[in-house]
Every structure is written in C-alpha cells, then in structure tokens.
Amino acid sequence: MVLNTMSYSQAAVLAVQREMEADERVVVMGEDVGRGGIFGQYKGLQQTFGTHRIIDTPISEAAIMGGGVGMALAGMRPVVEMRVVDFALCGMDEIINQAAKNRYMFGGQGRVPLVARMPIGIWDASAAQHSQSLEAWFAHMPGLVVVCPGSVQDNYSLLRAAMQCGDPVVYMEHKTLWGLEGPVDEGVQVPLGKAAVLRPGEHLTMVSWSRQVQVCQTACQQLAALGIQVELIDLRTLWPWDRETVLNSAAKTGHLLVVHEAIQAAGFGAEIAATVAETLGVRVKRLGAPRIPVGYAPVLEAVARVSADQIVAAAQDCLRPVTR
Amino acid sequence: MPSNAQKDALAALYLCMARIRAFENAAEILSQGGVSAYNKTADGSAKVRGPLHLSTGQEGVAAGVCAHLTPRDYLTSTHRGHGHTLAKGADLSRMMCELYGKATGFNGGKGGSMHIADFSVGMLGANGVVAAGLPIAVGAAHAQKLQGRRDITVCFFGDGATNRGPFLEALNWAQVHQLPVLFVCEDNRWSATTASGPMIAGPGASARSESLGIAAHPVDGNDVRAVYEKAAELVQAIRAGQGPRLLHASTYRVKGHVSVDLAAYRDPREVEEALKNDPIQNARRDLLALGSTDAACDQMDQLAQAEVQSAMQAADQAPWPDVSAAYTDIQTTGAGQWF
Numbered sequence: 001m002v003l004n005t006m007s008y009s010q011a012a013v014l015a016v017q018r019e020m021e022a023d024e025r026v027v028v029m030g031e032d033v034g035r036g037g038i039f040g041q042y043k044g045l046q047q048t049f050g051t052h053r054i055i056d057t058p059i060s061e062a063a064i065m066g067g068g069v070g071m072a073l074a075g076m077r078p079v080v081e082m083r084v085v086d087f088a089l090c091g092m093d094e095i096i097n098q099a100a101k102n103r104y105m106f107g108g109q110g111r112v113p114l115v116a117r118m119p120i121g122i123w124d125a126s127a128a129q130h131s132q133s134l135e136a137w138f139a140h141m142p143g144l145v146v147v148c149p150g151s152v153q154d155n156y157s158l159l160r161a162a163m164q165c166g167d168p169v170v171y172m173e174h175k176t177l178w179g180l181e182g183p184v185d186e187g188v189q190v191p192l193g194k195a196a197v198l199r200p201g202e203h204l205t206m207v208s209w210s211r212q213v214q215v216c217q218t219a220c221q222q223l224a225a226l227g228i229q230v231e232l233i234d235l236r237t238l239w240p241w242d243r244e245t246v247l248n249s250a251a252k253t254g255h256l257l258v259v260h261e262a263i264q265a266a267g268f269g270a271e272i273a274a275t276v277a278e279t280l281g282v283r284v285k286r287l288g289a290p291r292i293p294v295g296y297a298p299v300l301e302a303v304a305r306v307s308a309d310q311i312v313a314a315a316q317d318c319l320r321p322v323t324r
Numbered sequence: 325m326p327s328n329a330q331k332d333a334l335a336a337l338y339l340c341m342a343r344i345r346a347f348e349n350a351a352e353i354l355s356q357g358g359v360s361a362y363n364k365t366a367d368g369s370a371k372v373r374g375p376l377h378l379s380t381g382q383e384g385v386a387a388g389v390c391a392h393l394t395p396r397d398y399l400t401s402t403h404r405g406h407g408h409t410l411a412k413g414a415d416l417s418r419m420m421c422e423l424y425g426k427a428t429g430f431n432g433g434k435g436g437s438m439h440i441a442d443f444s445v446g447m448l449g450a451n452g453v454v455a456a457g458l459p460i461a462v463g464a465a466h467a468q469k470l471q472g473r474r475d476i477t478v479c480f481f482g483d484g485a486t487n488r489g490p491f492l493e494a495l496n497w498a499q500v501h502q503l504p505v506l507f508v509c510e511d512n513r514w515s516a517t518t519a520s521g522p523m524i525a526g527p528g529a530s531a532r533s534e535s536l537g538i539a540a541h542p543v544d545g546n547d548v549r550a551v552y553e554k555a556a557e558l559v560q561a562i563r564a565g566q567g568p569r570l571l572h573a574s575t576y577r578v579k580g581h582v583s584v585d586l587a588a589y590r591d592p593r594e595v596e597e598a599l600k601n602d603p604i605q606n607a608r609r610d611l612l613a614l615g616s617t618d619a620a621c622d623q624m625d626q627l628a629q630a631e632v633q634s635a636m637q638a639a640d641q642a643p644w645p646d647v648s649a650a651y652t653d654i655q656t657t658g659a660g661q662w663f
Contacts, residue, residue, distance in 0.1 A: 070398075109443035168655075193657065239661075
C-alpha cells in the first residue's frame with residue numbers, strides 16, 4: 001500500500017492519467033482542458049498526451065456532449081468536460097435523449113462509454129447560475145450512472161471506475177472540494193454503487209454525499225456531545241445507489257435522516273427516505289436546501305446552504321417521539 | 325465515363341430509389357390509423373404505429389450520396405431516415421420488421437421508424453430530435469480522424485435543422501478540427517407544417533456554412549445523377565483529408581410531416597409543380613436517353629415491390645419482442661435496479 005497525499009483535483013488528474021496510459025481509446029474533450037481545466041483537474045495532461053487526446057473545444061456544450069456520443073459509438077472512450085453542471089444544461093438533449101437512450105433505443109447495437117464531468121454545488125459568491133446541485137435530475141434518467149465523490153481517494157477511485165464501466169456516467173465532482181487534501185492509495189478500487197460508512201452509530205442513520213458529508217461530520221460530532229451516536233453514510237454513487245448498506249443501517253438504528261446540498265423538494269433524499277420508509281417502516285426525514293435560487297450576497301447565499309446546526313436540529317427532531 | 329458504364333451506374337441509383345419509394349409507399353399505407361395526430365385518432369388496427377416520416381420524393385439525395393460510401397463510413401440521419409438507411413445498405417426486411425415493432429427488427433422493436441439504425445453498415449441512427457445528428461456525426465468523424473482511418477462520416481439534416489444551435493456548433497467544430505465529414509442539407513422546404521423559407525433569415529444553409537469557411541455546394545436533389553457526381557467530388561476531397569464539405573440538396577417533401585398529415589396547408593399548385601420533378605421519373609428519362617428501356621425500369625420497380633411484399637410477410641410472421649426486453653440494453657452498471 002502506497003499512500004500519497006494529494007488534492008481532490010490532483011487525484012482526478014491521476015485517475016485520468018492512469019486510464020489514458022492503460023487505454024489509448026480514452027480522450028478528453030472540453031473547454032480549457034489544454035490549460036489544465038479551470039479547477040486544475042487536467043493539469044499537465046495535454047503536455048503528456050498531446051493535443052489529439054486532450055482536445056480543446058469551442059464553447060459548444062451541445063457539440064461537446066453530442067460529439068462525445070459520436071466518438072463513443074466510433075470506438076473511443078471520451079471524457080467530456082462541462083466545467084460546471086450549470087453549463088451542462090446547454091447539452092441536455094445530447095446527454096438525456098442521445099447518450100442515455102442510445103443503447104436501448106437502437107436495441108443494443110451500440111454502447112456509449114462516456115464520462116461527463118459536471119461539478120455540482122454552491123460555488124462561493126457565484127450566484128444562481130453557477131451554484132446548482134442537479135444530481136437528482138440525472139438520477140431520474142434510465143441509462144445513466146450518477147456519481148458524486150466526496151473524498152480525495154474516492155475521486156481517484158470512482159473516476160477510474162466510471163471510465164472503465166462502459167456506461168454513460170454523469171460524474172459530479174464538487175465545485176469547492178478541489179483543494180481538499182487527503183491520502184490516495186492507487187491500489188484501492190471503489191466499485192460504483194457502493195456507499196461508505198464513515199462513522200458507526202446506533203441511534204440514527206445519516207445519509208449524505210459530496211461536500212455536504214463534511215458538514216454532516218461536524219454535525220455528528222456535535223450530536224455525539226449530546227449523546228447521540230450517528231451512523232454516517234457517504235452514498236458516493238446516486239445511481240445505482242447502495243440500498244443494502246442504507247437499509248441495513250436504518251434497520252439497526254430505526255431512524256433515517258438524508259442530508260443534501262441540493263434543493264430538498266423533489267431531491268434525491270426523498271427517494272432514499274421513501275425507499276427506507278416503504279421497506280422498513282422506520283422514521284425518516286429529509287434535509288436539503290429551500291427551493292430558492294442561490295443569491296449573491298453572503299447573507300442570501302447562506303440561506304441556501306444546509307448548516308451543521310440545521311442538521312443537528314433535524315437529527316434531534318427525527319429522534320423525538322412522534323406525537324399525534 | 326462510357327455510356328454503358330453510365331447506364332449501369334444510373335440503373336443502380338434507380339434501383340436504390342425504387343426500393344426506397346416502394347418501402348415508403350407500403351409504410352404509408354400500413355401506418356394509417358397508427359397515430360393520434362393531425363385530427364386523426366389511432367384506432368389500434370395499424371401494423372406500423374406512431375409517427376412515420378416519409379422521404380417520398382427525396383430519394384435522389386439518399387441514393388446519390390450513399391453510393392459513394394462503404395460500411396466503414398458512418399452516417400447519421402434525421403427523423404425522416406428510411407431512405408438514408410436503405411441507401412446505406414441496411415436490410416430492407418429487418419427495417420420493415422422494426423417498423424412493425426417486431427423482435428427481428430434492427431432494434432428488436434425498441435426504436436421503430438424514428439430510431440431506425442443499422443450499426444453493422446455504419447448507419448448510426450435516425451433521430452427523433454431535429455439537428456441532434458449533427459454533433460454525433462462530428463464526434464464520429466473526430467474519432468475516424470484520431471484513428472487514422474480514411475473513412476468519412478455523412479450527416480443528413482433538413483433545412484429546419486439549420487435554425488438550431490447544434491448546427492452551428494457542429495459545423496464550427498468540424499471546420500476547426502478539419503474533420504472528415506460531409507454535411508448534407510436535404511432542403512425539402514418544409515419544417516413540420518411550416519414553410520421553412522419565411523423562418524430562415526438570410527440565404528440559408530449554404531451561406532451559413534460558407535460563413536464558417538466550409539465550402540458549400542448546391543445541387544438539384546431530384547437529379548440523382550447530379551447528386552451522385554457532386555457527392556463523388558466532395559467525398560473524394562474529404563477522404564483526401566481536406567476537411568468538411570456541405571452539400572445543399574434542393575428537393576421537396578411530397579407527403580405531409582407524418583404519414584397521416586395530408587398537408588392541406590400547402591398550396592396544391594406547389595405540390596403539383598413539385599411532382600413534375602420526381603427524382604425517379606427524372607432518372608428513368610435519363611436511363612432511356614442512355615439506351616435503357618421502360619421494360620428494364622419496370623422490372624426494377626417490380627423487383628423493389630416484390631422485396632417489400634416479402635418484407636411485409638416476414639414482418640407479419642415475426643414474433644413480438646419478449647416483454648423481458650423492456651429491461652435489457654439500458655445500462656450494465658446498476659442493471660436490475662429499476663425502482
């Protein structure tokens with residue numbers, strides 16, 4: 001086991017580098033990727049692999065995504081970069097109607113091994129069009145795999161898994177996790193669809209993903225000080241999601257709280273909560289952002305964030321006996 | 325070209341067009357009552373269900389262009405894709421089975437007319453979204469270039485598609501990267517039930533292409549020989565690595581937007597005039613001038629019709645897909661997790 005400390009961004013570079021070394025069909029396409037990408041997530045790769053494999057594109061999200069579909073059908077394994085999920089909306093037909101549907105619609109004649117990277121989350125002081133968490137949109141779509149890595153190791157291992165899986169993957173890093181430092185063991189494989197139990201607990205199961213996991217960690221410490229032991233699960237992959245781990249934990253604790261940075265209404269937390277309630281009949285609760293656009297001023301932006309204090313309050317509420 | 329060789333080449337194009345026409349005519353009849361649209365109601369009796377977009381009258385473009393392609397060349401098509409698919413070499417019987425929704429169709433009954441495809445001959449699919457084929461074609465062409473192949477990609481689209489963003493994005497990309505792609509604008513003058521002319525600012529597809537530095541070549545799409553000759557020149561240039569080209573083929577959508585649309589919104593004189601310029605009749609006239617006979621042409625028509633009849637029989641007898649197919653070929657990661 002060789003552990004190297006690196007950033008979330010460097011872990012992504014390493015993952016792409018390893019896959020490109022292993023498979024010459026892998027190419028990267030997107031705006032600014034030749035200069036390393038706006039988050040440094042492709043840093044140095046064009047120098048190593050050349051302009052023909054790290055392909056700079058015009059600001060043409062529809063053509064980047066649709067072109068990725070055509071490339072994949074022609075035998076390549078493209079990674080397409082959308083910069084942020086908010087811009088991926090300009091290529092929605094290409095990912096929803098083309099990439100996701102191709103295999104089924106044409107009766108399995110082709111497959112689309114494509115990884116579409118589109119970072120989610122509130123990007124500090126970037127306001128309504130650069131701060132969205134739209135993972136639930138993509139989780140709704142048959143044909144797609146949806147991944148939301150929340151740690152440095154996971155960003156390395158899950159990105160490699162995504163590039164190897166052969167399905168179209170919506171790979172959602174977080175816009176403000178790039179500088180996060182952590183150890184990476186290149187030998188660690190993380191399968192898609194497998195959650196991680198980050199801390200054991202007996203009173204309440206808490207499920208989250210992406211950057212919100214860190215806020216949950218803080219809340220869990222506060223709850224521990226109050227005598228509440230939380231089992232914290234990082235879901236990591238939203239589709240397919242790890243029912244077994246979540247259900248086993250909720251069966252043990254009897255209480256489930258799902259926390260996400262995305263808007264609560266029609267969010268993916270509702271899917272998890274409903275599944276757990278239907279299956280186990282345990283007490284469930286969701287906590288996400290209010291259904292408001294993200295504002296620019298710090299005081300407005302803060303309203304759209306889910307804080308540790310809110311998580312603590314929601315956990316206590318979930319554990320309170322039901323009064324009728 | 326000596327006249328015998330010319331005659332043989334034109335006869336091959338004629339047969340290709342005759343097969344498309346016979347297919348479209350049969351599909352048109354089979355689809356009546358198959359969709360609720362244009363004041364018609366689906367009555368459950370039609371063998372070909374859903375929206376059926378006919379390429380009747382546009383056969384010259386498909387035949388003239390695809391004659392220059394091999395199965396290693398790719399093609400992306402539109403919702404009006406039967407002709408392109410047949411001209412690219414797809415099996416007519418399996419196509420008919422797909423229109424019926426049968427298990428023996430190219431897509432196993434999962435796609436139907438609007439998603440007809442035969443990847444085995446490089447036909448990467450008709451598409452239900454206008455202009456969606458353009459970026460896919462450009463990506464496929466980019467792969468061909470990276471792979472060092474001499475193959476090319478042909479991208480068919482309609483005049484209506486030139487008003488969508490992906491048209492600009494794809495042409496720009498193809499020119500920036502000098503990709504081996506032939507864009508073919510099949511200008512049939514109608515965007516669904518709206519005349520395209522008043523909806524297109526400026527002089528249209530060719531001018532838009534030229535503005536990006538992509539040489540555009542106008543051609544009478546109903547003169548299959550002219551299409552064939554112009555396409556030959558463009559395909560040769562593209563194969564030689566000279567970058568993308570655009571062929572602007574003027575033709576006419578003889579039928580409505582879909583097969584149950586009688587297109588009563590059109591001036592009958594416009595249709596009458598267009599019917600005088602039928603690509604198949606034009607080719608027959610040219611064949612006769614080259615020394616062929618009406619009997620020889622009739623024989624090709626009959627051959628095409630017999631093939632379509634046989635395809636309909638095959639489709640009638642073919643099984644429906646097993647219902648379990650509803651859950652196959654979706655995704656490998658997470659297969660089985662449908663709820």
